[in-house]
Amino acid sequence: MSSGELDRRVTFWRRPVTESVAGDDRGSLEGVLRVWAKFSPLSAETRRTYGYAEDAVTGWLKVRESKNVDQLTLADRVSFDLDPEGNDFEIDSVGIKDRGGYRLLRISRKM
Numbered sequence: 001m002s003s004g005e006l007d008r009r010v011t012f013w014r015r016p017v018t019e020s021v022a023g024d025d026r027g028s029l030e031g032v033l034r035v036w037a038k039f040s041p042l043s044a045e046t047r048r049t050y051g052y053a054e055d056a057v058t059g060w061l062k063v064r065e066s067k068n069v070d071q072l073t074l075a076d077r078v079s080f081d082l083d084p085e086g087n088d089f090e091i092d093s094v095g096i097k098d099r100g101g102y103r104l105l106r107i108s109r110k111m
Contacts, residue, residue: 006036006064009081012072013088029077029088035069038062039080039107057089058108065097078107 013029041059061078063069072094079088089107097103 006038006062008037008039010035010037010061010063010078011081013077013079014075032076033068033072034081035063035066056108056110058092058106061089061105061107062102063105065101065103069103070097072105078105 011031012033012035014032015029039059039061041057072091074091074094076091077088078091079086087109089109091105092108093106095104095106
């Protein structure tokens with residue numbers, strides 16, 4: 001994949017690490033990384049086959065590998081910069097770096 005195929009700007013969000021008592025508000029999300037990415041939604045047939053919820057948007061997000069991308073976790077969130085509704089996605093899986101220097105993440109959100 002050429003870098004020209006990374007056609008969407010995304011921001012990864014993280015809650016700040018705080019020492020708090022259980023039940024305390026941990027604060028709002030902070031933007032930690034902004035990169036170019038390619039989003040490929042899963043087809044309806046694939047979602048049905050693997051038992052994904054019908055009311056969810058699920059797909060693969062491909063980003064160029066970096067030391068910051070390497071630190072992403074399932075607790076982080078991701079949003080598309082030009083999404084007028086400001087929806088954010090959960091990170092369901094963080095794959096390993098491929099030989100081409102990219103990382104594939106599975107993301108989803110309820111509709």
